[in-house]
Amino acid sequence: MSTRNADLNRRGFLYGTAAGSALIALHPFSARAAGTQAHLRIMETTDLHVHVFPYDYYSDQPRDTVGLARTASIIKDIRAQATNSLLIDNGDFLQGNPMGDYIAYERGMKDGDMHPIITAMNQMDFDASTLGNHEFNYGLDFLMKSIAGSAFPVLSANVVLEQGASPTADKTLVKPYTILDRMITDGSGTSHPIKIGLIGFVPPQIMTWDRRHLEGNVTARDIIQTAQAFVPEIKEQGADIIIALSHSGIGEMNASDGMENASVPLAALDGIDVILTGHHHRTFPGPDYDANDVIDPVAGTIHGKPAVMGGFWGSHLGLIDLMLDHDGGQWRVITHSAETRPISKRNEDRSITPLVESDPDVLASVSDIHDGTLAYIRRAVGKTSAPLHSYFALVADDPSVQIVSNAQSWYIKQMLVDTEFSDLPILSAAAPFKAGGRGGAEYYTDVPIGDVAIKNVADLYLYPNTVRAVKVTGAQLKDWLERSAGMFNQITPRQADQVLLNPDFPSYNFDVIDGVSYQIDLSQPSKFDPKGMLINPDANRIIDLTFDGAPVDPAQEFIIATNNYRAGGGGDFPGAKGDTIVFEAPDTNRDVIVRYIIDQGTIEPSADGNWRFAPMPDTSVLFDTGPKAMTYISDVDMQIEQTGDGSDGFTRLRIQL
Template structure:
């Protein structure tokens, strides 16, 4: 063999394609239609992946978790399983030839038996480095041996190491479904151990499947252990070469935080090439690498990585492609079966239930959740030692715009209610949880809710009411109380739960129970979800509250129970809150364009939007100085949004 020239280098190319937070978005079909139609689908992404392979690209296809839950087809097939058929998401991933898949927290929503059955049919490796369980069906780390062509001729062997982590709080969020079946470590510690192990095994390239977002890390080590978003810390590990993020439902590069170490243009986090591909199939992450080494004994180096998050809806490389026809044919039996199940009628309502005005008093979606929880829990709590404590209920509208876009809203018409309507009303399998809470704890909880609003200067106009940094599912109403929010004051908390104002600062005004002021030492029982009680949504102090033992069904099941009996407008509890009046002040309320069909029921809003923003949301002028009636019902004829 001729000696190598001194200036010769081995150079090869690798394309890493990644999905994350698919949430069952397999197709655009009717059986899957709870995924917004203006997003994407795995079947459409698959057509692009096939085209890349056909063009000769060296493709590594990965997924970063939350793929088994989130659509009608996933829920139907989990509740009414087909024993002899693989889960349709597994069928789709097998068909597309995924090289490896990491688990997300929502994979555990249905419990371990459902998860084990689904994973048993996977033709690809499953990873999770910080969760363990008996007969778990996944591994901690993986090395893929990939043969790649060299640019100058010949071939090389590349050892690609992979690990995966997800939020440790998954154990608490799904406590009822899991019943102690899994154990979890903090993400950063597990990531460091896995990366070092892969390096010791001789991995040439290490990829982190980090089911976590990108945010500034808490300064305290204990806070880092329970943070949901530690991508910055994982990217800073010296062994990690590539990072795929998720969980936060954001898009990177483009939509990352403006903090040190994050390059939203080049897609680098602490210098590590990174992508976060949205959710519901909205984007495909693509990292195209040039790898070079001086000689076969040298380490491979990444040169000029190109990181992109390709929008399935608008990027012509994907938007003009049809869904994978062969995949649709394979999925047809499961899709048809799910369609039939989702159309079954479960009950009736005599009033519209919509979420277009979910950040205004009078939203019916949280009122329906509260009604269902109170009807179930109050009789049971009356038989416990806590029978003398007042019972309150949290309600939240989950589908209310946000990062999912201007069409991501609940809109259920009066009349028959189907399973697919129920899914729209409550898309998660959260279970009921009862907490003991004081008046001081309630004020903190409500101040977190009030932080969903921007600060509005008295006498101003034109400021958007909602702080878009807060997810659409982060606004809680607490039924059984009355209270007002003074949004002329600064927000007390960041979306992470970090306190922004000194102790004692609050936006909550006139907090009352049964007409009397709530004192800090007063005690209550609060009906909420296991997700909130386990820290989901970062409610300050929620994780430390005492739980009252009570059977814990899924909240969606309780809503189904209420709808089966029939729900009228008169059944829904009064809206508990208002804004404090701000003289001479107005703001812009951001909602979906279809809100126009319901806007007339909310007279404090202008009847028509003043404008539409760049994302297609309608902006309605909202009068914050009005002094109308003192009562505000969940389905009001003349709602009072402003407290005199």
């Protein structure tokens, strides 16, 4: 590490000394620490997704619920409350909003260029980061050029260039771990050396999600097996404490090979003292997770060890406080606490109140990139004759999903001309990416009649996926739709006001397939669980499945236009396991949508109503959506009415089936 980088990291660790913060009350751990004890404060950001400014580029307006510049203001105060502190990012920082796309697709990254999120993180004196799964979305060359400018180590132990006999013999893409040699101040004001080990992990599913970039270039090892190999080595190198930077959610209790959300069994490993989690876009401690024998969502512990998940897009700062004791020749944790600090709060009237202002230095560090992003997103590419919105995308055929399907079909038809597949029927699968959920009551696509700009296309299609085409049978097609229908709870006939949506089912896995017609029978149980496992083999939610007016033959063959994530196995859909791909496009789905709009001039995005719920007399369900949905409620061909307020700013609707 350069002298400059070392100075930056040391300053980040010692910034909050009591001498420099006389006007701010010390944390109780700092105030009570004895001569052999020291307070260490660990701050975590996670899943930033390039959100530096408190700005929603999709709606082109400020937003008080996001932004690393806001989180930075919290960090300054928190550093001042502790005698010793670390600031760590837990991954998914390079991709996720139009600023990231502007850098990747418009400006580019040449050797020596600075990525804006790295610039902002350098400004804030981060001590370390780990790679998240979205760091790979733009390819390895872009990733490595982007992190080259970081004034802090970027870690990942399980992404491997060349595998050895064991993980510790691997040649990894970036450093697997680092040991920070620091001076820590005890309760008497005396400084002592301490070695802090940091090790990073990413879900091995990156090999599926970004196969086009990674296959043949890197491999990904299992998180738990990798940790079991490296943690003893880090201890042997003299680490007093070890912090796991786990860009992996809080999931199953027991380890299984290649698991995506491995933070719970990771916390069980001897030698790991602290778990920083992410990937789930939730907060921990807090009500997002249920308590059990090993998870305490009130105290913020997993297997008794402090753990934190600091929201997403800069919405929260994760915070762990450790009281350390110098016992013999080594520091050890004797007590701890965990919490998250939000940057905003939602009021009873649904309005948002910011709790902090933006750090002007962080804003200034990337202001030119912000301006460039605004110009990038405001370019008009065509017009729409009807509004494009996703408020009802989970309960009815929807214009925002329809336009994506239309564009994909239009593109694949051209690509398959004069191929062996040109005579097969072409269908298109698309899902609503912005449909509320964890993103909140404002997290919906809403494009008015008139000009359609690049910002609107990014809003319609959130991720930089590339187009794929797969060949499936009629049987696989039906099961693909059965998998999608897991979005809904089983509904009992002739009962009122049953909750419709399964909260564990993400909207991006609710594929609508255009080119066929079908109904969903909600009285049937789901054939698959939210993760895609077969649980009810005899269930048949998908009924009246037809193509060109005739029932679909199980042996009939179809082409389905989709994206690289789905075609490569993302979401675990029948017919989309990576072995049915017949065409891999060089173009992103967003680029295809832009080309389609330009080709059409004015698009007419009215949904064609190819799917609906099977009628269930005297039965009603409840569905939460964004408040702005009421503007469009008369356009929905369903018996639907508003019943009042849902939770967290949503509006609750009743649908008569």
